[in-house]
Amino acid sequence: MADQNPLLQKQGNDIRxxxxxxxxxxxxxxxxLSGWVDTYWRRCTVRLAPPTVEGPLLDVCTGTGDLALAxxxxxxxxMIVGTxxxxxxxxxxxxxxxxxxDQNMGPVFLEADTLALPLLDNHFxxxxxxxxxxxxxxxxLALAEMLRVTRPGGRLVILEFSMPKWPIIGGLYRWYFRAVLPRIGQLFSKSPDAAYAYLPQSVNNFPQDEALCSWIRxxxxxxxxYRHFTLGIATLYTGLKPPLG
Ligand SMILES: C[S@@+](CC[C@H](N)C(=O)[O-])C[C@H]1O[C@@H](n2cnc3c(N)ncnc32)[C@H](O)[C@@H]1O
Structure with a gap:
């Protein structure tokens, strides 16, 4: 699979x-492409995974900021920061x-690499x-950086695509995700890098459920x-930073 799309090598400059x-x-x-379901996933995420301790919130790989804003x-x-x-x-x-x-409380959006966040230890x-x-x-390394900047007792929240395991629905979704979505994405975005062909390939190459939980641990x-949203099309993962002592 890695041979099919050079973006799967994930060089920072290529991804950017x-x-x-x-x-x-x-x-x-x-x-x-999600039929507006992505906004629902973000609303569910902020409702199901609220902060566990006092302090500011950080959303990394924030893109156009939708989770930070939610x-x-x-x-x-x-205070909300997105990077x-x-x-x-x-x-x-x-x-x-x-x-x-209330702009005093952000959101503040900063240009920063998630692998080397220019942010204090134990802050968020x-x-x-x-x-x-x-x-x-x-x-x-991204998970380790996120741990570094999070306060003891603070929370990790990851929302990520996953592939539904149900036989018929899973098959239909895979067809949509691999055959239909890249075409619609290309039509509207005119991506020079075929970004919407990269999307299903990258999801396919990435661990999900217990396998991703192991990486997080x-x-x-x-x-x-973790818990699935919408028949397992997306998954919410949460964790806690060990408390001090
Ligand atoms: C699919 S978008 C997700 C954006 C947003 N979080 C959302 O929910 O729509 C992935 C984002 O991750 C960013 N990204 C990927 N690798 C990164 C890195 N090492 N450091 C910072 N941002 C990164 C990309 O620039 C892109 O904006």
């Missing part, structure tokens, strides 16, 4: 360039963020990532659990 090329259509295609709506009193290494995606995050009330009450971990060059997170 791919997202820069689709930033102008990213939100529209998220809505269209956390802000639910937690108006908390991503693709400036073109952050332009859209900034535009949406500027429309939210919750660190989240939606559909981003899979795209990083080194997901193990190996990075040092505790109480790692």
């Amino acid at each position: 360039r791919m997202f820069a090329g689709i930033a102008h259509r990213y939100d529209l295609l998220n809505r269209l 956390y802000k709506r639910k937690n108006p009193g908390r 991503d290494f693709c400036r073109e995606m952050l332009v859209y995050a900034d535009t949406k963020g500027a429309k939210t009330p 009450a919750l660190t989240s990532v939606a559909f981003g971990l899979r795209n990083t060059q080194d997901p193990h 190996e990075a040092g997170w505790l109480d790692v659990t």
